[in-house]
Amino acid sequence: MKRLSTPAYLGPFSVWILLFFILPLLIIAGTSFLEKGVYGGVTGRLSLTAWRDLWNPAFLRVALSTLVLACATTVLTFGLALPTAYAIARSRYKNLLLFLVIVPFWTNFLIRIYAWIAILGNNGYLNQALLYFGWIAEPVQFLYTGTSVAAVMTYTFLPYAILPLYASIERFDFSLIEAAQDLGAGALRAHRLVLLPNIRAGITASLLFTLIPALGQYAVPQLIGGRNSFMLGNLIARELTVSRNWPLAASLSVLLTLLTTLGIVLFLRFSNGPKTLPVK
């Protein structure tokens, strides 16, 4: 069984990329330079209106808060995913634990969100319980805050962040940790100096699997965040479905894509950073 040579693959893959990435992107970019139709859609005429409309401080504020929320979510998710993935990979019950990580996702996403609303809402079970016991005087505002959006996004993305980390930790040769300890590193330091650099592929995948959907999210902020925590995804959805201003939706999308690309580039640069021994 020789490895098949590459050219055989590049064909289909180029088609994939063209069809599913370049083409939609071109259509979106193209649409942003067209005049909007009356009931959605576009006319055939060129127009820069969508780009002019973009220079709206409100939009830019949303873009900034999108970036902040997405980064916070990514950090939070990764912080939870790394120890979880480590614990699973080192356990004797790997398959069971992995299964448990995925199980919550049997129930519909929307339903789970509404269950959380039922729990966390101002009249929700949690506030009612706290009031009942007299621990609070009036309901606490859990929902419709940036924090709640980040928390629910974290909850949503956690399994996707855990899986690639698990895969790379499970493959990691733990005798390297022993070697590092043998050579004078304490347990924590050994993990930082030897485990982390050797599971970088998993870390990268995990962070990207969180950062990219977080930047593009619209369901969570809509349901949990309310108007104050709108993200770019919500603006785009509004322009597409309510305002029916497709060119503006398109220019917002181009902005979002640029933001995502920026995030990825910055992240990759950071993660490929210093090639030398990372001991301070």
Added chain:
Amino acid sequence: MKRLSTPAYLGPFSVWILLFFILPLLIIAGTSFLEKGVYGGVTGRLSLTAWRDLWNPAFLRVALSTLVLACATTVLTFGLALPTAYAIARSRYKNLLLFLVIVPFWTNFLIRIYAWIAILGNNGYLNQALLYFGWIAEPVQFLYTGTSVAAVMTYTFLPYAILPLYASIERFDFSLIEAAQDLGAGALRAHRLVLLPNIRAGITASLLFTLIPALGQYAVPQLIGGRNSFMLGNLIARELTVSRNWPLAASLSVLLTLLTTLGIVLFLRFSNGPKTLPVK
């Protein structure tokens, strides 16, 4: 470095399951037995109305078509994911190709869907091109069909189906294929008899990663399918956000969860099937 003993883990994991699976499920199940509030939410009174409302032939028809669409999507996705994952795992450019698989997902989901609407709509680019060249006399109905829903869901889930398959194929010892050929199996038969049983974990993950979100999907049928291709997820979303009948949404959710569980159980039974040598 001993492996840590299990009890240390079971604690946090039980909390995870309780908080993110059992609790939401209980709240949903509970809600389905309450009386609906006037503007959404529920009153404290018990009621079986939500369950009585469920025995509506329209709902059951949607449940059936949800099952059909989800299964069709799963089969289609798996059929595309398996050869793709195989090709990537056997290629010298694994990382590049994996990257290309994920790249399309940089752009926002909603945007990609709208780009497809722009292409496939009755006034879309494809119909316009076909009309222009005179290959068709009037626009073809691509959108708002069950087929288009299945196709777009496939497009959406493909990367999540490819990744676990890739991970297990990449780990597979291909000398086993050589052994099977050496012992008299042709190349295809060797793959069927030896590769497939040994990447079963990846196959299971891949199928579940498609089947579960497909059963719960609401965004794609709403945008691409139109009223004729509504799935259970859409009914639930409608009851939650438009009709504001939370108990009915909850009973529908319980139905969906049962359906999903049924799907998973059937699937696992099938995939764990005959333990003997699978040669006919």
Added chain:
Amino acid sequence: MQAEIAPPHPGPEIPSPRGGVAVSVRDVGKRFGSARVLEGVSLDIREGEFFSLLGPSGCGKTTLLRILAGFEEPDRGSVRIGDTDVLGVPPNRRHVNTVFQNYALFPHLTVFENVAFPLRLKKLPRGRIEEEVMEHLRLVQLEAHRDKRPEALSGGMKQRVAIARALINRPGALLLDEPLSALDAKLRQQLLVELEKLHDRIGITFILVTHDQQEALSISDRVAVMDRGRVLQVGNPAEIYEHPNDLFTAEFIGETNLIIGKVRALEGPIAVIDTPQGLWRVRADAPPAPGTSLTLALRPERIRLSRGDPTAFLQARVEDLIYTGSQTRVFLRTEGGLLQATALEAHGRQYRKGMTLGLSWNDNDPWIIPGP
């Protein structure tokens, strides 16, 4: 109690019992990218013989085996198995089976199902499969483990399953790719003996790839020594060990003292050779002309050591002794350099570092290798 002692084996001097050619390789060449892995290899392997391909890693021996099995196609040359040219024939249509280095047992099947795999492919009736598989499991003494999965077996047991599975199709030749290299030293010895027994019992051609010269010499009817894609020498173990015809083989097989020299004179069949260790008299069938530079080779165990023997050829001081139990390696400092001798343990004990010993050997013990 009686010690476990190795069973009979055919011995190196006995010619192959059958006359036909099992495998014939002619001028086979193979490249991977820019690396030339095989460069014009030709071999005839006789029916029923135990044939070894011996060489260091990277010498091309495994590639040659994979060409026989059908996993690689050569760039040039021809390969015949029995009467058929097998070039272009896929592995599943070739009448040979392979025991892989890592055994390549199917992890999802039990021992029984692994061995039954080839028969199930042929859709033999259930009873017939049961019968044949059990017969072969008995052959490798694994009946009791029929329902275990490979992961539950030890290394030696895995290897025996792999052998049973490869034999059940009754192949024309059994190809073994370093089957012992993953095992412990003591177990390796034991399985080598079992392998030999098996070969004697079933009588088909065995082709063994190995990097271990002890393994190849002790088990094979004939050995092909390979280096850098070429076959350097083919012969029975005694020929290979006693008359390696080039430097690589002389150094790779066993320990050898190599001394550069120049022919000074010929005295009939005896060449008198000038070396840093003095004048050596060497018996040679076709001695090279005076003035020729050459290398003399002398096995350590051919050097006789004695104390105070005035007739010895050389005097040397014992510089070091390496004790390995059954024998002692003696490192000797002569005026011209270092020489190594081997003494059976019983003799080795009498020597001490710093002692002066006399060295002697027979005229026909050293042999000549062309060129320095």
Added chain:
Amino acid sequence: MQAEIAPPHPGPEIPSPRGGVAVSVRDVGKRFGSARVLEGVSLDIREGEFFSLLGPSGCGKTTLLRILAGFEEPDRGSVRIGDTDVLGVPPNRRHVNTVFQNYALFPHLTVFENVAFPLRLKKLPRGRIEEEVMEHLRLVQLEAHRDKRPEALSGGMKQRVAIARALINRPGALLLDEPLSALDAKLRQQLLVELEKLHDRIGITFILVTHDQQEALSISDRVAVMDRGRVLQVGNPAEIYEHPNDLFTAEFIGETNLIIGKVRALEGPIAVIDTPQGLWRVRADAPPAPGTSLTLALRPERIRLSRGDPTAFLQARVEDLIYTGSQTRVFLRTEGGLLQATALEAHGRQYRKGMTLGLSWNDNDPWIIPGP
């Protein structure tokens, strides 16, 4: 040209040059779940000596090494390294370093950075690190490969990096866990010699874990033979090989003929023993009383073979010959069973299957092992 010949080594008979105790293990026991891995092991390893833990896989030797390194804690007993009780001391605070079986080189670091790792942990100044690392790379002849990643190195080179890395902290003892088992036979020989050279040069205590008796005998000052969690015998290679004091050691170390017998009479220091092979006369320091059942052991190389010698103890027919180049193993059928003898190749050539040979040995060649 001069053959590559192994360099000097301290030799088995020379006692350890320094007097202190480097490592002291007292009554150490360890279980994993229900499996008892170590059962009351006690050992003293002297400063500067080359000490081997020898035994089959699963005998507990690696667990003992891991206890010394600090990767496992014993269930009972004490472990001292130098003057300190190290129980409960984590690996990074112990004054020993380990060469792991798979080398455990850090794949994300270059050769230089791997070796520099321990010094960077200590935050030594840059120039000092450069200097020390290069000195140690020179020690293992890898200066030229300083910027390569481990994946680009051969097995032998990886091992040398692992050794340099383990030595750079100047540990009190170097622990080696089967460092040669992943290598080819020929390379193993060569690296064994390098390891010995290194030990002589730097003079610290080396503790080697191995399952290969040849390896242990040829390189060690002293050897501890282990089986099933116990130390059976500790001694220098000659003691271990020539006077194994139980059956396991006798069978595990080298080849041995084992014969069951019963003492018939004592004639001073000579015991006359009744065996299926006739009456044997064996010299023993403390011969057991008449009537005692025991096992006689006799090394194959102690059996002298002769043709037509009427004074021979036994007559036997050559049943099989296994040729391994430098020597021939001769399997002999006597009236009472099978015996194995070893002949140096030069002698082995004269024997043929079916020949009848006379067997003799010295009174003090066989030794007595208690119990059958």
